[in-house]
Amino acid sequence: MGGTETPTGRGFFGRLGDFVIRFPLIVIGLWVGLAVVLVATVPPLAEVAARNPVSVLPEDAPVMVTSREMSEAFDDSGGDNLLLVVMTDEEGLGPEDEKAYQKLVAALRAEPNGDIMMMQDFITTPQLREVVASEDGKAWYLPINLAGAWSTPEGGGAFTRVAEIVREATADAPMTVHLTGPAATIADVTAVGQRDIHVIEIATVVMVLTILLIVYRNVVTMLMPLVTIGVAFVTAQGLVGALAPLGLGVSDQTIVLMTGIMVGAGVDYAVFLISRYHDFVRRGVEHRAAIRQAMGSIGKVIGASAATVAVTFFAMVFTTLSVFQTVGPAMALAIFVCFLAAVTFLPAMIVLAGPRGWISPRRDLTTRFWRRSGIRIVRAPKAHLAVSLIILLGLAGCALTVQFNYDDRKTLPQSVESAAGYAAMERHYPVNSNLPQYLFINSPRDLRSPEALADLEEMARRVSQLPEVDTVRGITRPTGEPLEQAALSYQAGEVGIRLDDASKQITDHTGDLDMLADGADQLADALGDVRGQVFQTVATTKALVDALSTLQERFGGDRTLDDIDNAARLVSGMRELGDAIGVNVANVAGNLEWAVPVLTALDTSPVCAADPRCVSAREELRQLTVAGRQGVLDRIAALGRQLEETRGGQTIDQTLATLTGTLTDATAALRAAGLDKPGSLQAKIATMQKGADALADASRKLADGVQLLVNQTKEMGSGLGEASSFLLAMKRDATTPAMAGFYIPPEVLTQEEFAKAAEIFVSPDGHGVRYLVTTTLNPFSTEAMDLVNEITETARGARANTELAEADISMAGFTTTLRDTRDYYNNDFRLITTLTVVIVFLILVALLRAIVAPLYLIASVVISYLSALGLGVILFQYILGQELSWSVPGLTFIVLVAVGADYNMLLISRIREESPHGIRSGIIRTVGHTGGVITSAGLIFAASMFGLVFASITTMIQAGFILGVGLLLDTFLVRTITVPATAVLVGRANWWPAKPPHDG
Helix, strand or coil: CHHHCCCCCCCHHHHHHHHHHHCHHHHHHHHHHHHHHHHHHCCCHHHHHHHCCCCCCCCCCHHHHHHHHHHHHHCCCCCCCEEEEEEECCCCCCHHHHHHHHHHHHHHHCCCCCCEEEECCCCCCHHHHHHHECCCCCEEEEEEEECCCCCCHHHHHHHHHHHHHHHHHCCCCCCEEEEECHHHHHHHHHHHHHHHHHHHHHHHHHHHHHHHHHHHCCHHHHHHHHHHHHHHHHHHHHHHHHHHHHCCCCCHHHHHHHHHHHHHHHHHHHHHHHHHHHHHHHCCCCHHHHHHHHHHHHHHHHHHHHHHHHHHHHHHHHCCCHHHHCHHHHHHHHHHHHHHHHHHHHHHHHHHHHHHCCCCCCCCCCHHHHHHHHHHHHHCHHHHHHHHHHHHHHHHHHHCCCCEECCHHHHCCCCCHHHHHHHHHHHHCCCCCCCCEEEEEECCCCCCCHHHHHHHHHHHHHHHCCCCEEEEEECCECCCCCCHHHCHHHHHHHHHHHHHHHHHHHHHCHHHHHHHHHHHHHHHHHHHHHHHHHHHHHHHHHHHHHHHHHHHHHHCCCCEHHHCCCHHHHHHHHHHHHHHHHHHHHHHHHHHHHHHHHHHHHHCCHHHHCCHHHHHHHHHHHHHHHHHHCCHHHHHHHHHHHHHCCCCCCEHHHHHHHHHHHHHHHHHHHHHCCCCCCCCHHHHHHHHHHHHHHHHHHHHHHHHHHHHHHHHHHHHHHHHHHHHHHHHHHHHHCCCHHHHHCCCCHHHHHCHHHHHHHHHHECCCCCEEEEEEEECCCCCCHHHHHHHHHHHHHHHHCCCCCCCCCCEEEEEEHHHHHHHHHHHHHHHHHHHHHHHHHHHHHHHHHHHCCCHHHHHHHHHHHHHHHHHHHHHHHHHHHHCCCCEECCHHHHHHHHHHHHHHHHHHHHHHHHHHCCCCCHHHHHHHHHHHHHHHHHHHHHHHHHHHHHHHHCCCHHHHHHHHHHHHHHHHHHHHHHHHHHHHHHHHHHHHHHCCCCCCCCC
16 A cells, blocks of 8 residues: 555646645635636526527538428428428317318418418418328318528527417317427427426436435535536536537537536546545545645546546547537537546635545445455456356347437427327328428439430339339329320320311211201202203293294295284294393303302312212202303303394294204203203293392302311311321330330420429429429338438439439438438447547556556447447337437447546556556455445446436437446446456556566
């Protein structure tokens, strides 16, 4: 023991002790003054955290970049600060509920602060009703995008104000209303965390006080560590709060952990110093000298311990997740403040209280027990080491089966509003319905061409075929199925529609065609009448010739017509007949002028060809036009002129000869034209005028019918032209393999339905396209995160040799955020473990000036951590059925390894001090002297960590339990059995390559 009874020299901590001994009041005054100034000038840390929150992921995280690019491409006003208002009525939502819904929507639309960026209600968008209304008719939800990002002051303020509007508008609603979604969850986490801080602080203080009272059995001695921690805690919080606006991130988790870590580490440092001071006092060293020697002896251990924890925490600044970045620097600063208070403020109080006997040491009750324990270890190191390793390795093996939870909802008490809202949604909606995932394609090309759309559909088709993908909705498949207009059946239908339109033009205008046929019939009848009238005229003229022949026979051919008494009336009749023939033939010839174009139209009309009546009329009209072309009407007209020119002075022979020749020509012409069956002249002459009128009416009807036929034929031609263009465009444009099965004609791109879908799924410039992807998995599960990677890889695999070859493809959404969180956490955890191990090892090497001992000391703290994690898995995963929160392993690793290294440093440095005459005797003395100290420190630190168990947030409960049991394992197993047994077995090599502290 002699080596510990003499002054340790005038090192840094010795000189610091001298200063404190000389000016204790100044030291205490400086600390109290600093604490008071900080309290007066810096807001409470909880308020600072609310003003300066940090995002979960870094700004350059893939999901953050994708979300930002997608928002810019689509000019989305809403961000990720999503609030879901869930309305339920287990009896079924009715008219009164809808009135309350309308009142709520109206109140939200009148919101005056600009806190609502977008609201998807089924009042202004009725198509949304089937989406936001549950199938059982018992729930609606109203998605609201709030201003600001979640976890920011702007976002938090927007949530608070909008939540108040919702509560006021639905105060008298017959339905139950919950606020949930990411915005509400973050608000609940913040509120619960702030409430838990006070509970944790009270529980921690009570447990630590109890342990200190048992250890020291002295009220003043018990209060000294707490007073020291109180001053340090106030100072540290003030400093962290002052640095927060300068970029030091602070979260609610940081504040909670700061309480536990500062109490645990600060009390440990105080216990180390007070215990060492008591050791010297028990040996009879004078009060001030005892302080000086304790400072020189234990100060470097406390300094190394604090440096280990502080540097390890500070190294977290190199991580990417805010859960580590915000905790690390703040914890490092807090530990540094604790260290300064332990080596200045606490010694100053000891200087004042020591001479008065207020902190005199009580009789040591544990030294004998721990000395016997040391003897047993030295005598059977292998057995002790084997038993301890079996226990540790068995527990560590359970850690390999750990499963992580990334669902923040499960970390909150089920009584909070957001958790109740999620529970309501799970009762009435599929679990994946309210957390959409987006597949975003960002291309330097315009993706609205038929080729690009075909490639997009091929990509979407591949994604939709993944086993756990439920639906893929986008511009090429708005309903989750390929776009109807792009299907070959639809395109064939489009051709059919155009052909059917042509058919309907005929069917729908049957009346017009019947009118055309009727007109043709009337025309045929009229033409028949004209034909009969013409031939009757010819027959009458023939009868006249016969009469003249009779006159010639009876009176002689040289007599004139005037010489015959009864011939006067005959001459007059001949003239009138000739005049009538001329008029009628002129009318017929005039009417034949339109016959040629009518015949042309009827000859080319498939409608006329299909109607026998129209065919008959067409042939009658053709005969008449042929007669006109062959001069039949001209000959009849000549006969009429001869009759009209008949004079009484003509001889019968002259008249008969002239009429006979002309009549013969007319008769031959009529017979050649096939018009040789005239009717009765008397009747036909009477009806000739009527026939002319009927012919005129029939001509008009026929003209109107022909015009309709022409118009309909033009429409048919246009439809057939469109069908032809459609098919030719398919032949010309749909040449790639993808377009062979999916082709969107260019004209579809301008249709209203396509434009509506494009507003949702295609950016205004056409360079950005997004697909909404829903899966059959829980969006919070690790399987869903793995599926995000599979979807992305599948989509990217569809780019080769397509219009998407130069496009960037990525995903955004809540599950993607969790995926990135997991990826960053895994990288951060690897970084943390590496940095922690390296830092602790280097500090141990510097402290011990050795390499071998630091190696197994590092191994001991790592296995201690794994064992504690295994205990956590056993309790939470296997017994309570809870997955471990994803951030727990990283946070607990740093604390357990760094604090475990503290105890290692205290133990191994004391072994080195106590081993000038051999490692075995040194271990016995060290275990005897430090067993109680390490046990007390471990219990106190464990108690401070177990204080987290009184929190309401599952993450804190799990972290507190694992840290607490880890410290107990470290205290009662690793530090008291495993390390001493290993040190005995290693022997003199512990200090290699330095010289051992003895010669033997």
